[in-house]
Amino acid sequence: MTEPDHTSLVDIHSHLVPGVDDGARDMPAVLESIERMTRNGIRRVITTPHIVGSLSLDPERLERRLDIVTHAWNEAALAIGQQFPEVEFRRGHEVLLDVPNVELSDPRIRMAGTSFVLVEWPRLQLPPGTVRVLKRIIDEGYRPIVAHPERYHGMGPAIHVAGQWREAGAYLQVNYGSLSGRYGSEAQAIAYRLLRRGWADYLASDFHGHTGLKLYKNEAWAVLQELGADEALHYLCHTNPGRVLDDETPLTVPPLPAERGFWARLKRILQSTTA
DSSP, X not given: OOOOOTTSEEEOOBOOSTTXXXXXXXXXXXXXHHHHHHHTTEEEEEEOOEEEGGGGGSHHHHHHHHHHHHHHHHHHHHHHHHHOTTOEEEEOOEEEOOSTTOOOOSXXXXXXXXXXXXXXXXXXOOOTTXXXXXXXXXXXXXXXEEEOGGGSTTTTTTHHHHHHHHHHTOEEEEEHHHHTTTTOHHHHHHHHHHHHTXXXXXXXXXXXXXXXXXXOHHXXXXXXXXXXXXHHHHIIIIIHHHHHHTTOOOOOOXXXXXXXXXXXXXXXXXXXXXX
């Protein structure tokens, strides 16, 4: 396989292991998805199929689940290596924190076998004690990245909780689609609030490999570039996700430029990009 292009974009959240979750259903869907990613400048991918955290407390069930994912991922990696030798294709999981004491010692659960682990809360809700759960993960030597914090119900009035996650040592990954309204106006507004505060550490696709579904990368880039956030984009889409693969902590992302009339200007830009 060709050496990966370390100057290219990196995507750390997708569902491109065929047939194991609600993502890509089969190999043609995987290959189509990777082709679309390459057209968008993405050459390094950590794909993250769903896994329920409580499985980690039952070794036999966990092993069965990981074996299924490993077998499907190996087949996908082989096909991608043959058709897209320029793409570095790694794996992790998006871990549902349905219990507070998830066991993360198996490197197959973590992102490309590093100390990073992509996590989410059940049913897009904010349960009590989230900071305590993340601190426990950190105290055990792992580095949690909270997936799509902008999408959690109630995050608007509770956005300080995202700040508490970061203060505890966790990191935040915002979806491209949130910036262009893919998940509704509330998630969109929260995503920009996170970026304006400099709290987002990564942007990623959360792409599920379905025909007709957008990556939303170009739409997000167009808006952020119009807002003068080119430096932030470099950190969010290249530097920091690349550092996940190198098992290194993210660098501080410059907040979106603060200016008077930000929301009015953002509204005009969004309207122009969707016209």
